Amino acid sequence: MSEILSPSQKKKRLAGLLRGAACAVVVACLGLNAGAAGYPDRPVRLVVNVQPGGATDTAARIVGQKLSERLGQPILIDNRPGAGTRLGTDMVIKAKPDGYTLGVFYGVSTMFHLMFDNQAPLEPGKDFEAVSLFARAPSFLAVNAALPVKTVPEFVAYARSKNGAISYGHSGEASAPSLAAKVLLKSIGVQGISVAYKGNGPTAVAIASGEIDFSLVDFASVQPLVQRGVVRLIAITEPKRSALAPAVPTTGEFGITREVDGVTPWFLLAAPAGTSAATVALLNKHVVEILGMPDVQQRLRVAGVDVEASTPAQAAAYxxxxxxxxxxIVRDLGVSLKGQ
Known part of the structure; x- marks a missing residue:
């Protein structure tokens, strides 16, 4: 039988329910904050899985410096190059999930299952916690300035005239410049000659010297040579133009395949799987705010990268x-990345 309440009793009952709901919210918030209580109380290690000096390392140090100031603890940069960035990535994945080991994951980490035997695809939430995207180094179609190529249509015509003989440089078959060049050439029905170098810097020098015809390379590697007038930027392989070189059009503006868009180095801040949600949220809050600082954005642009902040969920989805x-792309190209 239904309980019949007077108006005053109903008000008291409703007030009690509201107090209970408020207490539940407070308890939930306390539980969330407890995961990050006192964090950090000692230095935090940031594993960077490439050698010092490149765009990834520079971007990590810029963000790490600001993060150290906010957390009140040193951020110790630990460069661990090797095995196509897998060495450093594995160190983060296997670390204790206490927030004291973080890592910069490179775009190539999405391809470990294609590069190594018995390697399952990495899964956010299972193998690592995504904290935030924080930067990308967009690729530019760069050619030797002596070539009769100043626009995308002229590049296409030139490539077709040299079908089978046009050469392109990269830092390994699994690198963004290699895969992007293959996608680009396939889209215009051209075969090319692949030439590997020990990094984007030597690749850029090879373009300037005329040793190769072109490359899809990051801005920082070619900018000094562009300023000297020995390398020309034809286009950027991104969905939109970059603040790094706003006058350079996208390949998509000329009807070139959009499949090549985003085949570019990008960086994600990660923590070991099982790191508390409160710690991840705290780190994300600081990183996003840091990336919104004008001085940080300017320093990152000088380093040759664009800012790319996100929520943890957006980083995982990306x-x-x-x-x-x-x-x-790799399967469509029919290439093997084993041993790269």
């Missing part, structure tokens, strides 16, 4: 989307 995209 990682999965890029993993699926790169898997499809």
């Amino acid at each position: 990682f999965v989307a890029q993993r699926n995209k790169m898997t499809a």
